Amino acid sequence: MALIVQKYGGTSVGTIDRIRNVARRLMETVAEGNQVVAVVSAMSGVTDGLIKLAKDVTAQPSERELDVLMATGEQQSIALLSMAIHDMGGKAVSITGAQAGICTFGSHTRGRIKSIKPDLMHQYLADGNILICAGFQGTTEEGLIHTLGRGGSDLSAIALAAALKADICQIFTDVDGVYTCDPRVVKNAVKIDELSYDEMLEMASSGSKVMQSRSVEFAKKYGVVFEVRNSMNTHPGTIVKEEIPAMEAVVVRGVSIERNQARVTIAGISEPVAYTAKILGALAEAEINIDMIVANTAHDGVARQSFTMHMNDLGSAQAALKPLIAEFGSSAKLETEAGLAKLSVVGIGMRSHSGVAATVFQTLADAGIAVGMISTSEIRITVTVDEIDIERAAQVVHDAFNLHRVNG
Amino acid sequence: MALIVQKYGGTSVGTIDRIRNVARRLMETVAEGNQVVAVVSAMSGVTDGLIKLAKDVTAQPSERELDVLMATGEQQSIALLSMAIHDMGGKAVSITGAQAGICTFGSHTRGRIKSIKPDLMHQYLADGNILICAGFQGTTEEGLIHTLGRGGSDLSAIALAAALKADICQIFTDVDGVYTCDPRVVKNAVKIDELSYDEMLEMASSGSKVMQSRSVEFAKKYGVVFEVRNSMNTHPGTIVKEEIPAMEAVVVRGVSIERNQARVTIAGISEPVAYTAKILGALAEAEINIDMIVANTAHDGVARQSFTMHMNDLGSAQAALKPLIAEFGSSAKLETEAGLAKLSVVGIGMRSHSGVAATVFQTLADAGIAVGMISTSEIRITVTVDEIDIERAAQVVHDAFNLHRVNG
Incomplete structure (x- = not known):
């Protein structure tokens, strides 16, 4: 029983x-x-x-x-x-x-x-x-x-x-379970039969709305096997559980997208190490959740730092950062950009399969879609694109990895 | 404080x-x-x-x-x-x-x-x-x-x-408090300033709808002084508390009435002692709350027993008692009467003042109102009258004891 x-x-x-x-x-x-x-x-x-x-x-x-x-x-x-x-x-x-x-x-x-x-x-x-x-x-x-x-x-x-x-x-x-991508965006998206906690976590935090990260984290911590399924039919759903070796055979599990993103960049910072804490502190105090963080330092030691956030937070972010810019010296300046979206490719197979990132960029380039920021984890690659391109980007990446075939 | x-x-x-x-x-x-x-x-x-x-x-x-x-x-x-x-x-x-x-x-x-x-x-x-x-x-x-x-x-x-x-x-x-009688029935009814737990209990169980008996009993048991008052104005209400000697100065505190009463009588019972338990048991099993109980035995030992109950229970009472009547012998018969009401006169002053009952009966007789059953406690007299007479009965009894003057 x-x-x-x-x-x-x-x-x-x-x-x-x-x-x-x-x-x-x-x-x-x-x-x-x-x-x-x-x-x-x-x-x-x-x-x-x-x-x-x-x-x-x-x-x-x-x-x-x-x-x-x-x-x-x-x-x-x-x-x-x-x-x-x-x-x-x-x-x-x-x-x-x-x-x-x-x-x-x-x-x-x-x-x-x-x-x-x-x-x-x-x-x-x-x-x-x-x-x-x-x-x-x-x-x-x-x-x-x-x-x-x-x-x-x-x-x-x-x-x-x-x-x-x-x-x-x-x-x-x-919904019937976790899909390889939002089926309203990618028509041939398919339900995933099984995925690991880590994949579910990466998908939850990168735009898949099925479950909150903290529930998945709790399940992972206590080893609770769970299944996402539809209350209106009796189809089997998606099982989320501890990773097993066979899961790595699938290089990419799914593609998740998140719209309404904005980017804030602070350019021309001469002492990035000292300033990063101030920037993050000011954003945290204004209760702004930032997501991707990309920092770059040129040969002359002058740095650019960019953050993504929900579009609705852009105004507050500008207000919070403005006073700091003055402190950062005359070359420092604040740049903002709204109308972005994030596309994430998730799969524990990435750990053992090389070339996933190359495929993502080549595919987007072939489709004429420009990539903005890039961030990665061991099992995820996230890029920002113009929001207007996100549906097409999701479709071409979904196709490139044959996601309607390899899952399910 | x-x-x-x-x-x-x-x-x-x-x-x-x-x-x-x-x-x-x-x-x-x-x-x-x-x-x-x-x-x-x-x-x-x-x-x-x-x-x-x-x-x-x-x-x-x-x-x-x-x-x-x-x-x-x-x-x-x-x-x-x-x-x-x-x-x-x-x-x-x-x-x-x-x-x-x-x-x-x-x-x-x-x-x-x-x-x-x-x-x-x-x-x-x-x-x-x-x-x-x-x-x-x-x-x-x-x-x-x-x-x-x-x-x-x-x-x-x-x-x-x-x-x-x-x-x-x-x-x-x-409502503003406990009244000498329901003001919708007796126009000159007045709010009572103070009464004892026992008076409040008798009024609650005899038709006054202000509070349930069990709350009053609880207050009496633990000596909780309480006040019934109106949430829509700031008038002082009615205080209910432990009896004090001064309360006995008022002979009658109030008159309560209860409509929609019915009477069931079992007449011609030859062995009343043995049968009473059966009658009460049958009514209890049918979940009928009976109120007044009046029993009378004639010189030849043949008894009549009457009970009052809510009119809505009359049908169930008849059904519950019918099988018993046959057992009680050929002279036993069931009589029922609906369309009754109860009038109760309550006051701890009754204990020390004689003549209250006499005044009640004389007053009703003078008004041409026939009295059916009678039951009493130390501080209450209850009579049944035809429901059609109840408002007039309440008014004449209220007047006879000057209740619009002696309380308040």
Whole structure:
């Protein structure tokens, strides 16, 4: 008998009919001889409605109270889903994050999971229940309610799977799995059957929106095998797990893209070492997430440093950096460029296959697409291109590596 | 510095504007130099909406899951009320029933309070917070969520006042207090300034809808002084407290009425002692609450037993008793009468003043109103009259005891 954790997002439980659909799936999973724990989000729209209520009360709701308010959304879903299972003759109990022993720390509205005490869950499972647990929430040691921020329910599911030593954690969503590229962009993109945590991490952080990095990191840390699959059909999804040697046979696993990027360059810096810390400090203080960092020093020791960020942060970045430019001397100047996009090629096969970068650049050059910044990790190559070229760039790179054939 | 517990019902927090109104009141109470704990219900309509959702999922929602679902209503109110206080520059924290240490036992959807661990509440109060606590809920020792059933938020407030040794518990509602009679029935009814727990209990159980008996019993048991007052104005309300000798000076405190009553009579019973238990057992098994019980035995040992109940229970009562009648012998027969109402006269002064019953009967007789059943306690006389006569009966009895003058 396998123990399976299944996570259903807000869309999957967005209406009473969809709640019934999820109940049916859980019953089927039990009928196949498994123990099941479901982790559910608030019904879609509920959380937004609650935030709207809060905003009607005050322009700046306290994060402590927002957590108390928002945690009710999942609490409603779990009760309704349990009832739906009872209505079908199944056995189920709901538990809140607190009851599941999900102990958190950190800040309100973006709590982090510290530990899980699974005693009560084991007891309910031993009694033959389908366990319906509220995602996205936990409590501190002092009993304060925390929500876990964006992607919090995925994190709850992965963490519960780790604590319960589940055989697999299935993340149900509205797509069939992780694709070789966004199918809205690359028509012949195909679903990937299996990939490693590291590949999933690189894809998540380079634009693939399927899951947040921190859930994947958590799964990697505790060795939780998970599967991304569609709640509206029964197709097998994408399995994400520890790397195995056979995975290296595929040189490139997928291509991810991210639009709405902007670049800030500080040129003509004479003492780059001293100044880099100041630049990064000023951007961090302005709460701007920077992504790619490229630094270059010419023979005369004068340096250029470039950063990419979301286009919406460009104005704040300029404001934050302007005062520094004056300090950096008369030759220093700030250059900005919006309208960019990032294209990343990811695959652990890159470690053992040379020539991937050459293929990427040759392919883009052949298509007449200019490359701006370049950054790489051991299993990823990222380039910036003009946003207007991104779809074509994704397609030609996808084709160059035959991604519609080698995966799946 | 006094410690005041204030309870606000669903209507008082039914809109964002009303939540602001409550926040303002709490701030004012603090500005007057008090520590304040607010106990709040779900926004009016929210609980009904949640129950509707549950009914959409299943015809027979599990009570365990209904509790999980319904408890979210109060959790939303406390967060929003805290935010409203913050918005006005005040200091407040919300706590759920579980966080308030309200430990419950008994059945789901009608849990009972076992104990309260006020440590966290004392800590928040010591830090200068207005404490906003979810009414109507608690958790069992095992951590299961309980709601407390009808009037549950009043009970939460009284119980918190007891646990915190508050100076007073103010129950805010949509009326100015407890009246000598329902002002919609008796135009010159007046608000009672002060009455004893026992009088309040007799009035609650004989038709006055202001508070449930169990909250009053709890207050009596722990000596919690409480005040029923209006959340929409600042008039002083009705204080309910331990009896003091001066209270006996008022012979009759108030008149309460209850409509929609029915009577069932079993006549011609030859062995009443043996049969009474059977009759009461059959009614209890059918979950029928009976109220007045009047038994009479004639010289020949043949007895009549009558019971009053809500009119809606009459059909079930007939069904439950019919099989018994056959057992009781050929002379036994079942008589029923609907269209009745009860009128009760309540006052601890009755103990020391004779002639109250005589005045009641003479007054009703003078008005040509026939009395059916009669039952009494030490501080109450209850009679049944035809429902069509109840308003007139209430008025003449109210006048006979000068209730618009002697109270207040």
